[in-house]
Amino acid sequence: MPTVEARYWEKLEGGKVKCTLCPRNCVIPEGGRGFCLVRRNAGGKLVTTVYGEITSANYDPVEKKPLYHFYPGAVIFSIGTNGCNLDCKSCQNWEISRQDTPHLRQVLPPNALPELASRYGSIGVAYTYNDPIIWFEFVKDAAEKVKEAGLKNVLVTNGNISIEALRELLPLIDAFNVDLKGMDREYYLKFSSFPNPNVWQVCEEVKKAGKHLELTKLIVPGFDNFTPEYFERFGRWIAENLGKDTPIHYSRFFPAYKLLNTPPTPVEVIDLAYDVTREFLWYVYVGNVIEPERESTYCPQCGALLVKRAGYSVEVLFTPDGRCPECGRPVDFVF
Ligand code: SF4
Ligand SMILES: [Zn+2]
Incomplete structure (x- = not known):
């Protein structure tokens, strides 16, 4: 697809542009690109280089997003492209999220989605694999087509997006899985090289808009504390700000990307997180471990x-x- 003019940017002096789509607010010189790799300054204008282009497409169980309280047992057509506004040290998908691989992308215009999204009993489209925030222009157009066809839109995201852009997407998106990396700015800086997270406010906005929200939290040795007080902070904040009915999925870390020498999270720590958070929230789940009783809903x-x-x-x-x-x-x- 040809490059498409981006949304959410300002012109600066000397041909530079400032992207305001996510709180990173990249200032991009002429010919350069933003941190997410797929938003480029072309002749003093910000363009997206991944509009209508995908690196990945699968029919996945909705549980894989993970969403446990949204059409349980359903299949959802899942797509992703290149780029991400974060650089998490244990990214599972860094080959597509932290690399720009135009030669591996296939064209998928928004109007092709309703048909693909209704095959094999799929309930709609999940924008996932890389972070859909940086794909805003396409996601918005695609989600409109999907919604018109009476299908569902799901965003699987790190949740760091300008509130204005989020509010544009909210009417189109039915469910969110937000990967909550941590509870403070320092965590985002250290783990995701992201200086100015606003994910907590984004989660509150999603919930206020009445949209379905589930959270994922990967527990990583060396970055997360393995104490009851630490997990209590997650449980308390979610209960007080998002509601006790917000599901959280605690996920076990396995070595990946920049953390190949870090050992997997001990299963006891996943269990500790589960036990502590269950005091505050109704629906807590574990992931990347085999514990059916802690994957089920009561x-x-x-x-x-x-x-x-x-x-x-x-x-x-x-x-x-x-x-x-x-x-x-x-x-x-x-x-
Ligand atoms: S969306 Fe990309 S270019 Fe825009 S501010 Fe975020 S990282 Fe930078
Ligand atoms: Zn009952």
Whole structure:
């Protein structure tokens, strides 16, 4: 596809431009590109170089995003491209997120999405793999087409985006999985080379807009503390600011990218995070470990099993009208 003029930027002196799409606010000289690699200053104008171009496409279980409370057991057409506004030390997808590989991209115009997104029982489109924030122009156009077709849009993101741009996307997006790296700026600087995170405010906006939100937190040795107080901070902040019904997925780290010599997270630490956070939140899950009882959903009122999971196998046990089979409490699921 030809390059397309970007949104959210300002002209500066000397042919430079400032991108304001994410809080990194890159100042880009003529001919240069932003930190995310795919927003370029072409003759004093900011353009996106990945509009309608994808590096990856799959029909994934929605549980893989991970979203556990959004159409459990469904399939979703999942696409990604190059680029990211963060540079996380353990990125699983750094080959596409921290490299620009135009020779590996295929063309996918927005109007091709509704048809692809309704094959194989898919419920819609997940913008995932790299971070969709830096793909704003395409995601917005694509999400419009998908929504018009009566399908769902899902954003899997680090959640660091200008609030103005977020508000433009919010009416189009049905569910978010936000990868919450940490609870302070220092964590983002050290782990993701990102100086000015606003993810906490973004999560609050998503929730305020009434959109479905789940969080992921990767627990990384050397970056996260393995104490109850540390995980308490996550539980408390989420409960107070996003609500006790916000699911969080604690994920076990395995060596990747710049952390090849760091050992995997001890399973006991994932269990500690689960136990501590369950005191504050109704729905806590573990990922990258095999513990079906901690991957399943229980009724917060009576403790009955509502959804039984083991890996990507899903058994829905709540009633067809969305109630706990034991006590009748309405379940916190979108389905
Ligand atoms: S979206 Fe990309 S170019 Fe724009 S500020 Fe963020 S990292 Fe920089
Ligand atoms: Zn119940």
